[in-house]
Amino acid sequence: MGNTPPVGRKVTLSDIAAGCDVSRATVSLVLRGSPLVNKHTRARVEEELRRQGYVYNRAAANLRRRTSSSIALVLNDLANPFFAEFAAGVDEVLGDTGFVTLLGSTSESTERELAVLSSLMEHGPAGIILSPAEGSDAQQILSAVGGVTPLLLFNREVSGDVAACDHWDRLFLDNQRGARLATEHLIAQGHKRIAFYGGHLGSSSCRQRRAGYTEAMKAAGLSVEPSWMVECIPNRLDAVAQSDRLFQGKTAPTAAVCYNDAVALGLMLGLHQHGLQPGRDFALTGFDDIAEAAVSAPPLTTLAVTPRDRGRQAAELILQRVKDPSPPPRQTIAPVQLLIRASSCPPHV
Amino acid sequence: MGNTPPVGRKVTLSDIAAGCDVSRATVSLVLRGSPLVNKHTRARVEEELRRQGYVYNRAAANLRRRTSSSIALVLNDLANPFFAEFAAGVDEVLGDTGFVTLLGSTSESTERELAVLSSLMEHGPAGIILSPAEGSDAQQILSAVGGVTPLLLFNREVSGDVAACDHWDRLFLDNQRGARLATEHLIAQGHKRIAFYGGHLGSSSCRQRRAGYTEAMKAAGLSVEPSWMVECIPNRLDAVAQSDRLFQGKTAPTAAVCYNDAVALGLMLGLHQHGLQPGRDFALTGFDDIAEAAVSAPPLTTLAVTPRDRGRQAAELILQRVKDPSPPPRQTIAPVQLLIRASSCPPHV
DNA sequence: GGGTACATTTGGATCGTTACAAAAGGCGAG
DNA sequence: CTCGCCTTTTGTAACGATCCAAATGTACCC
Numbered sequence: 001m002g003n004t005p006p007v008g009r010k011v012t013l014s015d016i017a018a019g020c021d022v023s024r025a026t027v028s029l030v031l032r033g034s035p036l037v038n039k040h041t042r043a044r045v046e047e048e049l050r051r052q053g054y055v056y057n058r059a060a061a062n063l064r065r066r067t068s069s070s071i072a073l074v075l076n077d078l079a080n081p082f083f084a085e086f087a088a089g090v091d092e093v094l095g096d097t098g099f100v101t102l103l104g105s106t107s108e109s110t111e112r113e114l115a116v117l118s119s120l121m122e123h124g125p126a127g128i129i130l131s132p133a134e135g136s137d138a139q140q141i142l143s144a145v146g147g148v149t150p151l152l153l154f155n156r157e158v159s160g161d162v163a164a165c166d167h168w169d170r171l172f173l174d175n176q177r178g179a180r181l182a183t184e185h186l187i188a189q190g191h192k193r194i195a196f197y198g199g200h201l202g203s204s205s206c207r208q209r210r211a212g213y214t215e216a217m218k219a220a221g222l223s224v225e226p227s228w229m230v231e232c233i234p235n236r237l238d239a240v241a242q243s244d245r246l247f248q249g250k251t252a253p254t255a256a257v258c259y260n261d262a263v264a265l266g267l268m269l270g271l272h273q274h275g276l277q278p279g280r281d282f283a284l285t286g287f288d289d290i291a292e293a294a295v296s297a298p299p300l301t302t303l304a305v306t307p308r309d310r311g312r313q314a315a316e317l318i319l320q321r322v323k324d325p326s327p328p329p330r331q332t333i334a335p336v337q338l339l340i341r342a343s344s345c346p347p348h349v
Numbered sequence: 350m351g352n353t354p355p356v357g358r359k360v361t362l363s364d365i366a367a368g369c370d371v372s373r374a375t376v377s378l379v380l381r382g383s384p385l386v387n388k389h390t391r392a393r394v395e396e397e398l399r400r401q402g403y404v405y406n407r408a409a410a411n412l413r414r415r416t417s418s419s420i421a422l423v424l425n426d427l428a429n430p431f432f433a434e435f436a437a438g439v440d441e442v443l444g445d446t447g448f449v450t451l452l453g454s455t456s457e458s459t460e461r462e463l464a465v466l467s468s469l470m471e472h473g474p475a476g477i478i479l480s481p482a483e484g485s486d487a488q489q490i491l492s493a494v495g496g497v498t499p500l501l502l503f504n505r506e507v508s509g510d511v512a513a514c515d516h517w518d519r520l521f522l523d524n525q526r527g528a529r530l531a532t533e534h535l536i537a538q539g540h541k542r543i544a545f546y547g548g549h550l551g552s553s554s555c556r557q558r559r560a561g562y563t564e565a566m567k568a569a570g571l572s573v574e575p576s577w578m579v580e581c582i583p584n585r586l587d588a589v590a591q592s593d594r595l596f597q598g599k600t601a602p603t604a605a606v607c608y609n610d611a612v613a614l615g616l617m618l619g620l621h622q623h624g625l626q627p628g629r630d631f632a633l634t635g636f637d638d639i640a641e642a643a644v645s646a647p648p649l650t651t652l653a654v655t656p657r658d659r660g661r662q663a664a665e666l667i668l669q670r671v672k673d674p675s676p677p678p679r680q681t682i683a684p685v686q687l688l689i690r691a692s693s694c695p696p697h698v
Numbered sequence: 699g700g701g702t703a704c705a706t707t708t709g710g711a712t713c714g715t716t717a718c719a720a721a722a723g724g725c726g727a728g
Numbered sequence: 729c730t731c732g733c734c735t736t737t738t739g740t741a742a743c744g745a746t747c748c749a750a751a752t753g754t755a756c757c758c
Contacts, residue, residue, distance in 0.1 A: 010473075010497070012744055023708045028746060038706060053495060058471040059408045060744035064713045070472070073452070078440065079657070084433030091427065091454045095465060100472055101452040103422070105440045116444060122407040123419070123449055124359075146402060148359070236644065265644065292641050295585065295618065308428070361714055372738045377716060387736060409714035412743050700758095707752070713745090721738070728731085 011054045020048040031056060068126035070100045071318060074116055076133045076156075078105040081290055082307045083131065086154075089311020090129060097319060099126070108133045110140075117144040127318040131155045134202055138165040150321040154314055157204035169321055170331040171314050175205050175287075178303040178336040179212030182257045182285040185301070185338060187220050189346045191255040191283060195228035195246055197267055198239055199259030206234075206259055209287065213257050225249045234259055239266025240273075247274065254282060254347045261286035261293045261302055264343070268296065279343045289339060301344035303336040310334055360403045369397040380405060417475035419449045420667055423465055425482045425505075427454040430639055431656045432480065435503075438660020439478060446668060448475070457482045459489075466493040476667040480504045483551050487514040499670040503663055506553035518670055519680040520663050524554050524636075527652040527685040528561030531606045531634040534650070534687060536569050538695045540604040540632060544577035544595055546616055547588055548608030555583075555608055558636065562606050574598045583608055588615025589622075596623065603631060603696045610635035610642045610651055613692070617645065628692045638688060650693035652685040659683055 006015055013031070017024045022041065029037050030045040037045075048054075062068055073090055075083045091101045102125055104116035113133045120128070127150040132141070138160040145151060152169045179196075186194050196213045199206030210229070217224055227249025232242040239262065246253060246267075258264035264286035268278040276282045279298030286293055286302035293300040317332065355364055362380070366373045371390065378386050379394040386394075411417055422439055424432045440450045451474055453465035462482045469477070476499040481490070487509040494500055501518045528545075535543050545562045548555030559578070566573055576598025581591040588611065595602060595616075607613035613635035617627040625631045628647030635642055635651035642649040666681065 010744095014744075024744090025708055025746080025748095026706085029707090032746090036706065041706080055467075055495065056471045057412075057473060057744055059473060060412055060713090061746070062713090063406075063409055063412060063715090064744080064746045066713065070451075078437040079430070079434045081428070081430050081433065084430065084436075085428045087433075087452070088427040088454050088456075091452055092456075095453065095461075095468065098468070100469060102419075103436070103440055103450040103452040104444065105437050107437075107441075112444075118404075119444065119447070120449060122405045124406060124408055146404065236640075269644065291585070295614065297646050359714095363714075373715080374717090374738055374740095375736085378737090381716090385736065390736080406714055409743090410716070412745090413714080413716045415743065702755100702757085704755085705753085708748105708750085710748095710750105712747080715743085717742080718740090719738105720740105721736105723736080724734085726731105726733095728729105 010057070011052045012057070013054075015052060016045065016048050016054055019052060020044050062124070068124050069098060070102050070123060070125045071315070071322075072102040072104060072117075072120040072123075072125040072128045074104040074106060074113065074120065074128065074130045076106050076108050076113075076131050078103075082288055082305070085307035086131075086311040086314070089308035089313075090315045091311075092308075093312045093315035093319070099319070106133045110134075110136050114140060114144050117141065121145060121149070125149060126322045127152065129154055129314050129318055132158050134200065135159065138162070141165070150318060150325060152314055152318045152321070154310075155205065167329050169317055169329050171310065171317060172331070172333055173205070173305050173310070174333045174336050175208035176212035176215070178287060178305075178338070179209035179257055180216045181212075181336075181338045182287070182301070182303060182344075183213045183216035184220075185340065186255045186257065186283055186285065186344060187216065187222070189255075189283060189344060191347050192222055193225075193228070193251060193253045193255070194222070195230065195253040195256040197230050197246065197256040197258045197284075198232045198242075198263030199234050200231060203234075209257075209259060225251060225253075228253050228256075232263065234263055236262050236266035236269075239263040240270045243267050243270025243274070255344070256282070256284045258284055258286050261288045261290045261300060264300055264302070265292065265296055268343075279345050281348045283344045283347070285344055287336075293339075294341070296343075298342035298345075301341045302339055304339050305334070305336050359406070360401045361406070362403075364401060365394065365397050365403055368401060369393050411473070417473050418447060419451050419472065419474045420664070420671075421451045421453060421466075421469040421472075421474040421477045423453040423455060423462065423469065423477065423479045425455050425457050425462070425480050427452075431637055431654070434656035435480075435660040435663070438657035438662075439664045440660075441657075442661045442664035442668070448668070455482050459483075459485050463489060463493050466490065470494060470498070474498065475671045477501065478503055478663050478667055481507050483549065484508065487511070490514070499667060499674060501663055501667045501670070503659075504554065516678050518666055518678050520659065520666060521557075521680070521682055522554070522654050522659070523682050523685050524557035525561035525564070527636060527654075527687070528558035528606055529565045530561075530685075530687045531636070531650070531652060531693075532562045532565035533569075534689065535604045535606065535632055535634065535693060536565065536571070538604075538632060538693060540696050541571055542574075542577070542600060542602045542604070543571070544579065544602040544605040546579050546595065546605040546607045546633075547581045547591075547612030548583050549580060552583075558606075558608060574600060574602075577602050577605075581612065583612055585611050585615035585618075588612040589619045592616050592619025592623070604693070605631070605633045607633055607635050610637045610639045610649060613649055613651070614641065614645055617692075628694050630697045632693045632696070634693055636685075642688075643690070645692075647691035647694075650690045651688055653688050654683070654685050 106113040131154045289304040455462040638653040
């Protein structure tokens with residue numbers, strides 16, 4: 001009674017149909033929960049599905065329906081906790097809506113980015129969430145992804161031809177406002193000589209944060225020494241290495257707004273090497289609120305960006321766009337929140 | 350001259366065939382670089398591919414060939430830097446071999462794990478890399494993934510029926526040896542009253558680390574007070590909260606082997622609250638070598654597990670298995686390396 | 699009994715690709 | 729000129745699902 005499931009081959013909808021003497025079409029209707037099928041038939045089919053251990057083949061269905069159930073997530077640095085949290089948020093939402101996440105990480109290389117994008121495109125994602133590598137070019141990305149698949153740009157702007165990508169959605173952090181809040185906070189603490197430390201001018205987020213800093217300084221009528229604007233690779237190591245440069249001008253700063261937490265934590269180490277104790281002799285702020293910020297010595301004043309929430313938001317934005325491609329492209333600026341901790345002390349007298 | 354590409358629809362191999370007056374079969378041969386096609390024809394076809402902006406539809410090809418070009422990566426905690434690095438390593442290797450990574454994160458929930466696995470199975474991955482949630486049951490996982498798709502178990506053992514999963518490959522860290530090395534190091538520093546702090550007995554990695562600790566203590570003829578074996582949720586917060594319990598027995602320990610770095614860093618904070626300075630009044634070791642370990646105060650002695658390399662290794666293992674399913678299942682134990690830093694001081698006199 | 703309305707079921711074509719066997723064309727030998 | 733042989737190309741039927749129009753049943757009414 002009842003055939004045995006096929007061996008060495010996956011169970012298909014035809015096997016089920018044969019197994020309970022109905023047509024493939026009927027089984028398909030059952031699978032999709034159509035109200036058309038008779039209750040009794042449905043029960044028989046469902047029993048057979050269980051019995052044979054059927055697994056739905058979404059690729060086949062997608063082919064026929066010309067749909068897609070995947071979203072590509074391409075990140076410039078998965079190993080960075082900020083992006084890892086972001087990815088977790090994206091995957092949470094996508095998983096709940098029946099989409100699957102196609103992951104691609106580019107390690108901050110533009111060539112790899114293009115390769116990863118083309119490879120992912122062959123799997124026909126319904127949409128793409130892209131946090132571009134530094135120096136990515138709009139034109140090249142466009143030619144890799146084609147003009148059809150919706151793309152959400154996250155976190156960074158891309159360089160080059162604006163017209164090429166003006167139909168992409170965008171989700172950015174409020175970098176400028178964040179840096180302005182941090183600077184205003186240091187000013188309110190009584191600082192007058194405040195530096196902006198770290199980051200690359202090549203990255204749009206760095207330029208925006210600098211702009212917020214400059215805005216606050218200008219509004220407070222404070223001047224900025226050229227030696228107080230120091231670039232460095234945004235990681236702890238280079239932040240330590242470059243910290244000398246803050247004190248090479250004729251007047252030394254008493255505080256610094258740092259590009260991000262990694263840089264701020266590096267600068268703390270650098271300060272120690274100069275005999276300065278951060279949070280007492282020198283005030284500083286970070287950006288990101290990585291886990292470490294709350295437990296460093298001293299705890300770091302920083303801007304919370306809640307990357308998991310951003311991930312969820314990014315997923316929702318791209319899903320909306322997939323559902324209805326018609327509305328004009330949208331740019332979303334996510335708020336950031338200043339968290340005041342011990343590192344942003346008043347000036348030492 | 351030459352048709353325009355179709356509008357609103359993706360360019361298919363048929364469009365190319367029509368565009369340069371050859372059959373679909375010939376275009377297909379060109380795409381796959383077959384030596385059968387005439388040099389001149391190939392050039393014409395390739396030109397047309399470029400002209401129309403063709404993108405290969407791998408899903409359709411996979412359907413026809415009954416193959417798959419994706420690997421599912423299911424992680425219990427993507428937000429954890431350890432797994433984020435692991436994922437980056439996996440994706441590096443898979444990307445290089447033309448596979449795509451299907452991501453799924455379970456947030457340490459066994460229900461979600463089953464849901465994610467079933468959902469991913471519908472996309473027909475060639476193989477699965479699974480770092481199970483705590484308390485995962487072998488039988489249930491098996492029924493979600495079926496007996497056919499190769500699965501590599503990473504990092505943790507699953508509970509339940511051994512027979513259900515004895516054909517899965519495994520990749521684990523050398524937890525026992527790592528904890529033994531850490532314990533031996535503390536003993537060599539002169540400690541005699543050494544605790545094992547943190548982790549859940551529900552997790553196999555915790556049991557293995559405890560075993561390594563016990564082994565070293567026994568080998569040195571040292572006894573272990575029950576109050577020195579403290580369980581806690583393996584994160585910083587609970588590690589702080591539970592740290593009292595270390596000092597509630599009649600003899601207090603002078604050192605602790607911690608379940609992992611997060612726990613160790615939490616314990617450091619807890620020690621401060623007890624008026625003890627870690628690295629001077631109390632010695633401790635971690636496990637994982639997260640970025641923070643090198644820069645904490647004091648820097649943390651720990652076991653480096655190089656998660657990115659583990660990711661690369663996991664990808665290679667599952668790819669081998671996909672290529673040839675016949676060899677017997679294999680269990681791989683990856684070595685760990687003790688990094689001695691300032692936190693593991695000699696006992697305070 | 700025939701007609702109509704309704705609920706269910708069903709072939710057959712189709713999505714974009716590949717496998718396979720067979721056809722077409724060219725060329726030299728007999 | 730025919731034959732075989734090689735190179736190159738091509739129809740056609742899959743893969744596993746869905747869509748659609750049409751078929752089947754069955755209940756009810758006049």
